[in-house]
Amino acid sequence: MRTLTYGQAISEATVQCMAADDSIFVAGEGVDDIKGTFGTTKEAYARFGAGRVIDVPNSENAMAGFAIGAAAAGLRPLLVHTRADFMFLALDPLVNLAAKWRYMYGGDKGGVPVVTRGVVGRGWGQGATHSQSPHATFAHYAGLHVAAPASPADAKGLLVRALTGETPVVLVENRNLYPLTGEVPEEATPIDFGVGRIARRGDDVTVVATSLMVHEAERAAEQLAGRGISVEVVDVRTLRPLDDRIICESVARTGRLVVADTSWARYGFSAEVAAVVAEHIPQALTAPVRRLTLPDSPAPVSWPLEEAFHPGAAGVVEACLRLCGQAPGDLPALADVAAGFQGPY
Amino acid sequence: MTSGPARLLRDMVRIRVVEETLADHYRDEQEMRTPTHFSIGQEATAVGVCAATRPGDWVYTAHRSHAPYLAKGGDLTAMVAELYGRQSGCAHGRGGSIHLVDRTAGFAGSAAILGEMIPVAVGTAWAFARRGGTRVAVTFFGDGATEEGVFAESLNLAAVRRAPVVFVCENNLYSISSPLAARQPAGPTIRDRAEAAGVTAVQVDGNDVFAVHDAALTALRHCRDGGGPYLLELATYRWREHVGPGHDHGHGQGYRPVEETEAWIARCPIARAADALRDRDPGIDRTVADWREQCREEIRDAVAHVRQQPFPDVEALLDGAYQPVPR
Numbered sequence: 290m291r292t293l294t295y296g297q298a299i300s301e302a303t304v305q306c307m308a309a310d311d312s313i314f315v316a317g318e319g320v321d322d323i324k325g326t327f328g329t330t331k332e333a334y335a336r337f338g339a340g341r342v343i344d345v346p347n348s349e350n351a352m353a354g355f356a357i358g359a360a361a362a363g364l365r366p367l368l369v370h371t372r373a374d375f376m377f378l379a380l381d382p383l384v385n386l387a388a389k390w391r392y393m394y395g396g397d398k399g400g401v402p403v404v405t406r407g408v409v410g411r412g413w414g415q416g417a418t419h420s421q422s423p424h425a426t427f428a429h430y431a432g433l434h435v436a437a438p439a440s441p442a443d444a445k446g447l448l449v450r451a452l453t454g455e456t457p458v459v460l461v462e463n464r465n466l467y468p469l470t471g472e473v474p475e476e477a478t479p480i481d482f483g484v485g486r487i488a489r490r491g492d493d494v495t496v497v498a499t500s501l502m503v504h505e506a507e508r509a510a511e512q513l514a515g516r517g518i519s520v521e522v523v524d525v526r527t528l529r530p531l532d533d534r535i536i537c538e539s540v541a542r543t544g545r546l547v548v549a550d551t552s553w554a555r556y557g558f559s560a561e562v563a564a565v566v567a568e569h570i571p572q573a574l575t576a577p578v579r580r581l582t583l584p585d586s587p588a589p590v591s592w593p594l595e596e597a598f599h600p601g602a603a604g605v606v607e608a609c610l611r612l613c614g615q616a617p618g619d620l621p622a623l624a625d626v627a628a629g630f631q632g633p634y
Numbered sequence: 635m636t637s638g639p640a641r642l643l644r645d646m647v648r649i650r651v652v653e654e655t656l657a658d659h660y661r662d663e664q665e666m667r668t669p670t671h672f673s674i675g676q677e678a679t680a681v682g683v684c685a686a687t688r689p690g691d692w693v694y695t696a697h698r699s700h701a702p703y704l705a706k707g708g709d710l711t712a713m714v715a716e717l718y719g720r721q722s723g724c725a726h727g728r729g730g731s732i733h734l735v736d737r738t739a740g741f742a743g744s745a746a747i748l749g750e751m752i753p754v755a756v757g758t759a760w761a762f763a764r765r766g767g768t769r770v771a772v773t774f775f776g777d778g779a780t781e782e783g784v785f786a787e788s789l790n791l792a793a794v795r796r797a798p799v800v801f802v803c804e805n806n807l808y809s810i811s812s813p814l815a816a817r818q819p820a821g822p823t824i825r826d827r828a829e830a831a832g833v834t835a836v837q838v839d840g841n842d843v844f845a846v847h848d849a850a851l852t853a854l855r856h857c858r859d860g861g862g863p864y865l866l867e868l869a870t871y872r873w874r875e876h877v878g879p880g881h882d883h884g885h886g887q888g889y890r891p892v893e894e895t896e897a898w899i900a901r902c903p904i905a906r907a908a909d910a911l912r913d914r915d916p917g918i919d920r921t922v923a924d925w926r927e928q929c930r931e932e933i934r935d936a937v938a939h940v941r942q943q944p945f946p947d948v949e950a951l952l953d954g955a956y957q958p959v960p961r
Contacts, residue, residue: 346794351753351787358757358771361742362692364764366757381784385747386754394735394743395725396954431955455957 290474296467298441299329299406302448303367305477307337310365313452316343316352317369317406326369327408327467349378353403357387360401365452373407373461374418380426387457388432400432402458404451410463410501410551411599413632417587424499425557427459428528434482436527437461439503441471443526446480453479463501463551465626483530487539491521494609495539495546497562499525502549502581502600504626509605512623518613528558536562537569544575545612549605554582579608601625640915642685642843643907644925646677649701650904651929652710656700656717657879659937666717668730669746673701675873678903679804680705680774682846683866686854687772692742692758694751695774697732698804698872699744702774708736714936720943727946728954742771749775749782752801756792756863759799768858772800778809780824781817786831789863793832798857800850801828801865804840810876811889828865840868841903844910871898 293301307313315330321344325331334342345352349370356366370376376383383405391400409422428435434456438444444462451458488503489510496506503524510520521539525532540546546566548559559580566574581604589595602623610617653672660666673680676698684693684705695702703713709724716723717731725733732746742758745751755773762769779785780803792799803824807814818824828835834856838849846868853864873895875882882888883895904922911918 346787346790348753348784348787348791350784351756351791354750354753354784354788355757355760355791358694358754358759359761360757361754362758362761364761381747381750382753386745386750390743391957392954393725393729393733395723395728397726398735398737400957 290472292470293441293473294467295441295444295469295471296328298445298473299448299462300332301473302445302452302477303330303333304336306449306452307333307341309477310452312363313365313367314341314343315367315369316345316356317371318345318347319371320344320369326371327464330369349375350381353379353382353405354386356403357382357390357401360403366403367452368403368405370405370407372419373409373423374421376405376407376423379405383427383433383457383459384430388430390432392432400455400457402455404458404460406460406462408464409461410465411588411595412464412634414590414592414595415588415634416590420588422461422463422500422552424459424461424528425552425561428558432457433529434458434527435461435529436482437500438526439466439488439500439524441469441473443480445473446478447482447526449477450479450481461500465501469504480526482527483532485523485525485532485535487535488522488524489520491519491543493519493543493545494612495521495523495543496549496605496609497523497525497536497546498549499528499558501551501626505600505602506549506605508602508623508626509609512602512606512620513609516610516615516620518609518615520609531561531565533565533569536565540566541570541573544573546574546578547581547605547608547612548578549581549600551600552583553585554580555585557582576612579612581605581608599625639844639907639911642681642847643904643911643922645681645685645705646843646904646907647922647925648929649677649680649704650674651926652704652933653700655930655933655937656714657874661879667719668717668732669877670717670731670879671698671877672874672879673698673872675898675902676804676806676840676870677701678843678846678907679802679840679868679870682843683772683774683800683802683850686847686850687740687770689740691770691772691854692740692755693772693774694742694755694758695744696748696751696776696779697744697746698774698776699732699734703734703736703741703744706736706741707739708734708741709739710932711936711939712736714933715940715943718940719945720940721946722940722943749779749784751775752779752785752788753791755799756788756795756797759792759797759857760795763798770798770800770854770857772802774802774804776809777803777805777807777814777824778817780827786827789828789831789833789865792863796860796862799863800853800857801833801863803865803867804870805867806870806872808876808890813889823867825865825867833863833865834861835865835867837867837869840870841901841906843903843907871895873899
C-alpha cells in the first residue's frame, strides 16, 4: 500500500468526500491561505475554490452557530481551527446546541452533523493558550463524537466517517503528527467511531493512549522490550464513543495499566480509562493504575520548562518500569516525537 | 377565510387567548413543568413578521417561543403537549417550552441561551442562498441578546456573506428584571449597531401589527432580491413576568414602574389593530369576541386532549441522543 503523511491523509479525505458530496464545505480562519492549515486544506481550496473552502471572520462562536444552521438546512460543514484553544469560544453552540439538537427536538428530526477539526499540541513556546488539547472537554457531552487519530490511515478513515455520518464530531489533530507517514488506503473508506486498535501486542503492561501519545508509547515499548518488558499499546482512536472492551480485554491479560495523554489528569481521558477498568474489571489489576499526563499547571513557554512539561516516551518507560517493579536505571534518554521540530513556531 | 389585516388581528387574538389560558393552567395545575416565557402583550411582533413569511422560509427564536411558533403555523396541540411533557409533544417531551420545533410549518427551532439562534439563522440563510432560490431565514431575539458577542459576530458574518436573513429584535426594554438603560448606553440603538455592521436596519413600533407586517415584507423582499441581511428593531413590552404565568409589576415587587406597564398595556397591539379596522369594519368588536370564544374552545379542547395523552416511556430516556445504529 502507498504511504502518505498524516496531513496528506486528512487532505485526501477532505477532497474525496467533497468530490463525492457537494453539500460539504470547509470553513475556518485562513483555510485558504498559502499554508492551508498545515497543508490539510490546500488541495481542497485549489480544487473547489472559495465557494466551498471559505475564509471566515474571526468569530468562532458565530461560525459554529452558522455551521449548525447550515447543517440544519442540509449542508455538511467542516470547521477548522488552526489552534484548538480557540474552540473554547465555540463551546456554547457545540455543547449547548449541536450536541443536543437531535435529542431536544425530539430525536426524530435529524441532527446537525457539524464536523470540527481542532489542531492541538506543542510547537515552540506556544504556551498556555496555544497548545492545549480539549478532547476531554468535548468528550464529556452526550450527543457529540470525539476522535483523536494517531495514524495517517485513522486520520483519513475517521474524517471520512465524520463527513458521512449524522453526528456532530470533534476531531483533534496533534500538529506533531502531520509529517508522520503511514500506509493509507486510496479509497475513502470510513472507520467507525468506538473501535480501538491494538497498536502493539504485549503481555506485561497495557498502555492506553490517544493521538500523539500512541507513538510515544510505541517508542517506549520498543525500549522496554530490551529490558524484557512486553508492552501492549492500545490506541482508542475515539474518546466518545470509547471502546471499553478493547481496553478491558487488554488489561485483563496484562494486569497493569498506564494511561498516557497530552492533557491533564483530573476529570480527563486518563481518569475515564481508569474508571472504565475500575468499573468493569477491578479484580484484574495487579498494581495501581498510573497516569502519564500534563503536570497540573498551564503550559509554560521557556524552553527547559516546556521540555519538562510535556509527557513523552521517556515518561511512559518510567511508568511501565515502576509498575513492573523495576528501577528506571540507566536507559538511554528517549527524545519526544516532537523533538525533531525545527520551528519557527 | 380571513385574510389581510383581519387575519393579522385574528392571529394575535388566537395567540393571546392561547397564552392566557395556558398561563392559568400553568399556575393552577402545576402540571406544565417547563420554564415558560409568555409573549402576552408582544403578539404583534410575531404575527406581523411571520405572516409576511412564505411557507419555505424558516423561523428560529429564543426562549419566548410560543407566539412565533403559532404565528408561523406551528401545530397548537403538539405545542401544548410539549408543555405538558407528553410523548405527542412537538419535541416528544424532550425539549419543553424553550425548545419548540415544527419543521412542517417552517418553525426550525427555538433555544434558550441568549443569542444562540442568531448565527444559526445566518447559516441556514447562507445554505438557502447557496442552493439558489429565494428562501429566507428569520431569527427572533430580545434586546438582551444584542449584548452577547455572538450578535455582533453574526451581524458581521451575515453582512460579509450577504446572507438572506432577517434579524428580528423584540426590544421589550428588560432582560429579566434589568432595564435597558443599565445594560446599553444611551445613544446608539440596536438598529444603529446593525447599520454600523453593514446590515440594513429599521426601528418599528412593535405594537402596531400593520407597521410590523409592512416592514417585514420590505425586509423579506430585500433578502429575496439578494440585498443581504436586514434587521427589524421592534419596540414592544411584555405584560407578564420574564418567566412564568404571573404579573410582576406593582404591589411593591416591581422592577418596572406601574405607570410604565399600564401605559404599555394601554397600547395593546390587539386593541390598536381593532381600532384601526373599526372604520372599515364597524362590527370588528363582535368579530373579535367571536374569535376569542372560538380560540378559547380550541385551546380548551387541546388541553383536555393532551392531558389524556401518555408521557414518554422511561425506557426511551436515551433515545435520540445519537442517531440509532442500524442492527
